[in-house]
Amino acid sequence: MPKQIRLTTPLSNEDVEKLNIGDKVLLNGILLTGRDAAHKRLFELIEEGKELPVDIKGQVIYFVGPTPAKPGKPIGSAGPTTSYRMDPYSPKLIQLGLKGMIGKGNRSQTVIEAMRKFKAVYFGATGGAGALIAKRIKKAEIVAYPDLGPEAIRVLEVEDFPVTVVNDTKGNDLYQEGIKRYAKE
Amino acid sequence: MIREIPSKKIIEVVRGLCIDANYNLGNDVLRAFDKAIEAEESPTGIEVLKELQENARIAWEEKAPICQDCGLAVVFIDIGQDVHITGGDLTEAVNEGVRQGYEDGYLRKSACHPITRKNTGDNTPAIIHIQIVPGDKMKIVFAPKGGGAENMSRVTMLTPAAGIEGVKDFVVNRVKESGSNPCPPTVIGVGVGGTFERSAILAKKAILRDIGNRNPDPELATIEEEILTRINRLGIGPMGYGGNTTSFDVFLEIEPCHIASLPVAVNIQCHAARHKEAII
Numbered sequence: 001m002p003k004q005i006r007l008t009t010p011l012s013n014e015d016v017e018k019l020n021i022g023d024k025v026l027l028n029g030i031l032l033t034g035r036d037a038a039h040k041r042l043f044e045l046i047e048e049g050k051e052l053p054v055d056i057k058g059q060v061i062y063f064v065g066p067t068p069a070k071p072g073k074p075i076g077s078a079g080p081t082t083s084y085r086m087d088p089y090s091p092k093l094i095q096l097g098l099k100g101m102i103g104k105g106n107r108s109q110t111v112i113e114a115m116r117k118f119k120a121v122y123f124g125a126t127g128g129a130g131a132l133i134a135k136r137i138k139k140a141e142i143v144a145y146p147d148l149g150p151e152a153i154r155v156l157e158v159e160d161f162p163v164t165v166v167n168d169t170k171g172n173d174l175y176q177e178g179i180k181r182y183a184k185e
Numbered sequence: 186m187i188r189e190i191p192s193k194k195i196i197e198v199v200r201g202l203c204i205d206a207n208y209n210l211g212n213d214v215l216r217a218f219d220k221a222i223e224a225e226e227s228p229t230g231i232e233v234l235k236e237l238q239e240n241a242r243i244a245w246e247e248k249a250p251i252c253q254d255c256g257l258a259v260v261f262i263d264i265g266q267d268v269h270i271t272g273g274d275l276t277e278a279v280n281e282g283v284r285q286g287y288e289d290g291y292l293r294k295s296a297c298h299p300i301t302r303k304n305t306g307d308n309t310p311a312i313i314h315i316q317i318v319p320g321d322k323m324k325i326v327f328a329p330k331g332g333g334a335e336n337m338s339r340v341t342m343l344t345p346a347a348g349i350e351g352v353k354d355f356v357v358n359r360v361k362e363s364g365s366n367p368c369p370p371t372v373i374g375v376g377v378g379g380t381f382e383r384s385a386i387l388a389k390k391a392i393l394r395d396i397g398n399r400n401p402d403p404e405l406a407t408i409e410e411e412i413l414t415r416i417n418r419l420g421i422g423p424m425g426y427g428g429n430t431t432s433f434d435v436f437l438e439i440e441p442c443h444i445a446s447l448p449v450a451v452n453i454q455c456h457a458a459r460h461k462e463a464i465i
Contacts, residue, residue, distance in 0.1 A: 065295075068293070070249070076250065076253065076293070077251070077293075079253050081333065082332075082336065104365060104368065105366035127368035128456055129239075129240040130251065131240050131244040131249045131250065175364060175365050179419070179420040179427060182427045182428050182429060
């Protein structure tokens with residue numbers, strides 16, 4: 001059975017270096033959220049040499065655009081979105097100290113190389129399990145770009161948020177390994 | 186005899202379908218989860234399938250969206266030719282139903298301007314496909330379509346020489362190249378024939394079928410099964426973590442095409458294969 005590891009953000013190089021593809025991780029502490037539009041804005045600020053609205057050092061970004069929260073709930077359904085759309089932006093954020101990303105789907109070789117070089121990991125969350133995942137989110141607060149609605153940057157307080165290591169700091173890829181193991185052609 | 190249907194009734198029905206489709210996964214998908222848990226070889230794959238089962242249960246129980254991507258509002262309407270819609274126009278009634286359903290159901294609004302990317306704010310306009318049919322009833326099928334799986338869909342114009350083998354290869358390769366992106370286990374809609382745009386509509390219509398329902402034409406049913414077997418040998422598995430459940434089903438729909446062409450469309454649907462219908 002794969003190992004289950006409990007981690008609390010912010011993450012250090014040591015935290016992420018001990019992770020291997022296939023490991024089950026339960027994340028605690030805070031996660032930042034951001035998807036297409038928020039990444040574009042962060043990237044433009046970096047290009048212009050301006051300060052970011054949130055400190056990303058040691059942090060984990062969750063690629064998610066949740067549904068509106070019902071009254072009395074911290075957040076609506078909140079599963080991961082497809083990650084490759086963030087590939088053009090992720091290497092720069094990793095270089096600036098981002099330690100983890102949570103999404104679903106394959107990452108580019110450039111992102112995988114940035115994770116190896118600057119020590120970061122890519123976690124997969126179960127796509128489409130939005131109602132289940134929302135139960136692990138205890139608090140959500142918009143901290144930047146409220147005009148983006150579901151795409152605004154939020155800080156999420158999470159308890160035992162379940163993810164799987166897809167790309168580790170050694171350049172391994174769970175998706176490739178999975179296919180190698182189970183393909184029948 | 187002309188039968189009158191007030192536009193207000195259409196608004197009410199569409200509103201209800203938006204919420205029902207997003208909260209309550211169909212029995213066909215729930216049965217597919219059970220079956221796949223039995224057949225899956227990968228322990229991680231089984232775990233993912235169980236999570237999806239649990240997710241569907243929570244969504245149903247708590248009246249919450251199954252997935253945060255509540256989709257673009259795709260609506261197929263068959264209108265009996267003896268129907269007369271009163272009190273407002275049909276398109277506006279459908280859009281108003283979507284507007285109310287997405288607001289009142291706490292569903293995510295994902296429609297935006299294609300260039301500026303500004304959100305339209307109410308998930309309209311709906312993508313509406315209308316067909317006039319005999320009779321005095323109106324059938325509305327609502328199928329919210331998420332972006333992740335839709336992005337992996339493709340249309341191609343094969344040469345007639347490529348034939349059915351070319352069609353099969355194109356579908357299998359599309360699923361292979363999509364990998365983990367479209368939230369496998371997926372449902373694959375394949376439209377063959379017609380014109381460029383018709384093949385895509387056929388593929389979209391194909392994914393409205395319930396999992397396990399074969400094409401009534403035995404030859405086409407055999408092709409569906411063959412493509413499904415090939416896909417499930419790719420090893421992609423649930424969420425792409427490896428395994429032998431990459432797709433739950435393949436649905437093929439065909440129409441005659443030009444002697445020079447062989448249009449093929451593949452519309453990929455995620456495991457949240459949501460579609461609900463009502464007859465007025």
